[in-house]
Amino acid sequence: MRQSDWKSVLDAAARAALEHLEALPDRPVLPASADHEAIRSVLDRPLTREGVDAARVVGELARDLEPYITAQAGGRYFGFVVGGLHPAALGADVLVSAWDQNAPMFAGAPGVSVAEELAARWLVDLVGLPSQSSVGFVTGGQMATFTCLAAARHEVLREVGWDVEARGLPGAPPLTVVVKSGAHATVLRALRFLGLGEQAVVSVACDDQDRIRPDALQEALATIQGPTIVVVECGNVNTGAFDDFDAVADLARAHRAAGHPTWVHVDGAVMLLAAASPAMADRVKGLDRLDSWSTDGHKLLNVAYDCGIAISRNAAAHRAAMSVQAAYLEQDNAARDPLDWGPDFSRRARGVPVYATLRSLGRQGVAELVERTTHLARRFADALGGSGYARIVNDVVSNQVLVRWEAPDGDHGRLADTVMAGVRAEGTAFFTGTTYRGERLMRISVSDWATDEDDVDRAVEALLRHARLATGR
Ligand SMILES: *Cc1c(COP(=O)(O)O)cnc(C)c1O
DSSP states (O other): OOOOOHHHHHHHHHHHHHHHHHHTTTSOSSOSOOOHHHHHHHHOOOOOSSOOOHHHHHHHHHHHHGGGOOOTTSSOBOSTTOOOOOHHHHHHHHHHHHHTOOOSOTTTOHHHHHHHHHHHHHHHHHTTOOTTOEEEEESSHHHHHHHHHHHHHHHHHHTTTOOHHHHOSTTOOOOEEEEETTOOHHHHHHHHHTTSOSSSEEEEOBOTTSOBOHHHHHHHHHTOOSOEEEEEEBSOTTTOOBOOHHHHHHHHHHHHHTTOOEEEEEEOTTTGGGGGOGGGTTTTTTGGGSSEEEEETTTTTOOOSOOEEEEESOHHHHHHHHOOOOTTSOOOSSSOOGGGSSSOSSOOOTHHHHHHHHHHHHHHHHHHHHHHHHHHHHHHHHHHHTSSSEEEOSOOOSSEEEEEEOOTTSOHHHHHHHHHHHHHHHTSOBOEEEEETTEEEEEEEOOOTTOOHHHHHHHHHHHHHHHHHHHTO
């Protein structure tokens, strides 16, 4: 084997990584400059004929890009829904890279395959899902939803005698997909990938917290014949709200009993982990009665990007939708082969950081993560809602807050953008906006395990300072 100077490469990477992580509390959340030309000019070197020493490349990459790296794991990044970085996840991720395992099959990568299998068991157990559920580790919530909906498509068509994997959709019995109005863009995109069409859905009205209205779902189901897939949410991207899973499960059972094959998928990208917290038990009641669940490792669980998780009550349907056989593989029927549970072939051992993070947090640590982020979201809501400058639009039931900045001139949307831009430019924190029920609002997502009360208070101080500046009040 050719020898490499691993030490100098790892030293260069570790030194730069450590400097980045230790500077997180003090650096601006967004890079001071994000000028496309400037970034290009520091990186745009001639690709030389003879190449460059690896350690030097890594050292220079770190030096050149560091000014343009976002402090995503720094406790005050509240934009979109973006997790931070748990130390156990980082450590495991370094090992996953160093081990360079191609992990589709137990035969080629036995160690990491078993670690993934255990991570899957722990997670299913932690969130109280049916113990026989199958699990696939994929790149994110998007692909987790895709995987689960592929399993759903398989099963509801199989029940009417149609093998969708073999025959495809042309000529298939009609299949109806029911989503919530305002369903997450990735749900519609998954339907597009599955040949079901973004617009071929039945959209069901929600209540004022963007929870699906069970009465509206009941009405919709009454008009639907044959194979039916319903998609609900555990943690809405705007409000953080939970659908009424018991009500949805009852309606699905009745629809099934009326002779229509039915599958309910739960998009749990934001808050599937809530089911690991006894304090949230009321909110997730009935979650375990549904058929599949997608979530993210890289959001609330705080593993490094990227990691999504697809869970299916019906392992046979999951496997039928995803599995692949080939003469040149070594598939082990006794062990779990990761390629049976997701759309990838060659793949990174994404489940290993999940194993490490769950083990490090423990049951209590996971519950505390849910409860702490929810508590901090409420701290934001109380401080901003009581300030006289803002109104909280949602019931803060998990880690998401919707804020209306109240402009004296009535242009609340513009004030929200001004306040967010001011805080962003000074680097104290990072927030993003949304349009909710036609109105431009600021969103807050507390998804970083490192965020503490001091981070929230500093962000609140900055927000209110910019609101005062902008309104002159
Ligand atoms: C983030 C998110 C997704 C998509 O997850 P990715 O990991 O970004 O692919 C899906 N649904 C909801 C509700 C989300 O917040």
